[in-house]
Amino acid sequence: xxxxxxxxxxxIAIVRxxxxxxxxxxxxxxxxxxxxxxxxxxxxxxxxxxxSVGAGISIVLLxxxxxxxxxxxxxxxxxxxxxxxxxxxxxxxxxxxxxALPPFGTADAPIHQHVVPRYLTQTIKETxxxxxxxxxxxxxxxxxxxxxxxxIFTAGIGVMLLLRGRRRRPERAGEKKTGKRI
Amino acid sequence: xxxxxxxxxxxxxxLPFILLFALYVQFHGDxxxxxxxxxxxxxxxxxxxxxxxxxxxxxxxVAPRALxxxxxxxxxxxxxxxxxxxxxxxxxxxxxxxLSHDAAHGRELGIFLVEVGVLITVAGTMTALFYAFVERGx
Numbered sequence: 001x002x003x004x005x006x007x008x009x010x011x012i013a014i015v016r017x018x019x020x021x022x023x024x025x026x027x028x029x030x031x032x033x034x035x036x037x038x039x040x041x042x043x044x045x046x047x048x049x050x051x052s053v054g055a056g057i058s059i060v061l062l063x064x065x066x067x068x069x070x071x072x073x074x075x076x077x078x079x080x081x082x083x084x085x086x087x088x089x090x091x092x093x094x095x096x097x098x099x100a101l102p103p104f105g106t107a108d109a110p111i112h113q114h115v116v117p118r119y120l121t122q123t124i125k126e127t128x129x130x131x132x133x134x135x136x137x138x139x140x141x142x143x144x145x146x147x148x149x150x151x152i153f154t155a156g157i158g159v160m161l162l163l164r165g166r167r168r169r170p171e172r173a174g175e176k177k178t179g180k181r182i
Numbered sequence: 183x184x185x186x187x188x189x190x191x192x193x194x195x196x197l198p199f200i201l202l203f204a205l206y207v208q209f210h211g212d213x214x215x216x217x218x219x220x221x222x223x224x225x226x227x228x229x230x231x232x233x234x235x236x237x238x239x240x241x242x243x244v245a246p247r248a249l250x251x252x253x254x255x256x257x258x259x260x261x262x263x264x265x266x267x268x269x270x271x272x273x274x275x276x277x278x279x280x281l282s283h284d285a286a287h288g289r290e291l292g293i294f295l296v297e298v299g300v301l302i303t304v305a306g307t308m309t310a311l312f313y314a315f316v317e318r319g320x
Contacts, residue, residue, distance in 0.1 A: 044215035048207070052223040057308050060230055064315035128290035129212045137217060138293040142276040145296065146261050148219075149303050153258045156307035160251070163314040 003040065007033050020071045024062045031055035045133045115140075193235040200228045208301055212290070218297035222304025229309045238316055247313055253306025260299035264292055 010033060014026045031054030038047035102109040119132050119140060129135040137145050208221035229250075233241040265276035272280070278292020279285035 045217070045220075048215045048220045052220045052227075056227060057223045057230075060227075061308075061311060061315065064312060064319065067319045068315065126286055126289060127293060128286045129293055131212055131214060133215070134211050134217055134293060134297070135289075138296045139278065139289050142265070142278075142292075142296060145300065146258075146265065146276065149258050149261050149300050152307050153254055153303055156254050156311055159311055160314050163318045 003033055003037050007037070018073050018075075020066055020073055021063070023073075024059055024066065027062070028055045028059040031059075045131075189235055193231055197228055197231065200224060200231070204228070208297065211297060212293065218300030219304055222301045222306075223308060225301070225305040226308035226312070230312050233312065233316060238313070242313070245309060247310070250306050250309045250313065253302045254310060255303075257299040257301065257303025257306065260302065261296050264295045264299065268292075 007030065010026055010030045014023055014030065017023045017026060031050055034054065035047045035051040038044075038050055106112075119136055123132045123135045124130055127135045127139050129139075204221045204224035204227075207216035207224060208218060211217035211221070229241055229245050232244060264278065264281075268277040268280050269275045276292075278289045278296075280288060281291045281295075282288035
């Protein structure tokens, strides 16, 4: 509960912050809070991922991006009533959707009935790997993880092409910008 | 510009431990939390810390850009190649039980190979992205 309250506070602070460096740092705090929540929920693998990816590498890459662009957000030109109402409606619909979910952690929830018992009881016998998360990720659902690796590969290649290509013009623009600042 | 002495010594002290932790997360992922994805990010973190403290040149002496960029497709190929081995030996794609005489042992080996592939791709991608940003920002 304390963690969720802190999460809400950080989210509001992110919305109100105009300096993008501040936003990135607050996003790092948000990720660490999320990692703590995952830890409380006994999802250590997810917590480790959130701490290393969400709070670690993505913050570094976002700061590196800010190094290339402006670091202050432009003030909004008009009042954003339509996006606000849209997000409120979607949020309300999601909360309404959670009302029909089975209570958290119940053993007879549908998600724990289908294939989960087999994964949990057979993982050592079938794969010699005691951590069911690893065996599900890499073996039972290996196709998904292959897709994930391909996504990272594609995204990395795409960003590298964007940053490498058309070097002439953007560099000149960058020179102009630094000249103005000085 | 030479960085501060505390930064230099502190970075040198902490780097091997970060790398060791990455390897621990990688190879202990079968028994505890962790796996190729997290380990790759942590391993990329060592190169990023090296770049921040000692500059791009000394980091690229340790992890040259050509190597890092080749790691990006190499990991995916290791992953897919492990799957294709199953296909060639008469089972389904990504069925690792053919990798050894014992089905369970084969699947353990397959998980290991696949996680190594993920580690290589993730570490390579993150480091290459960071290099690209740093080089663009000069």
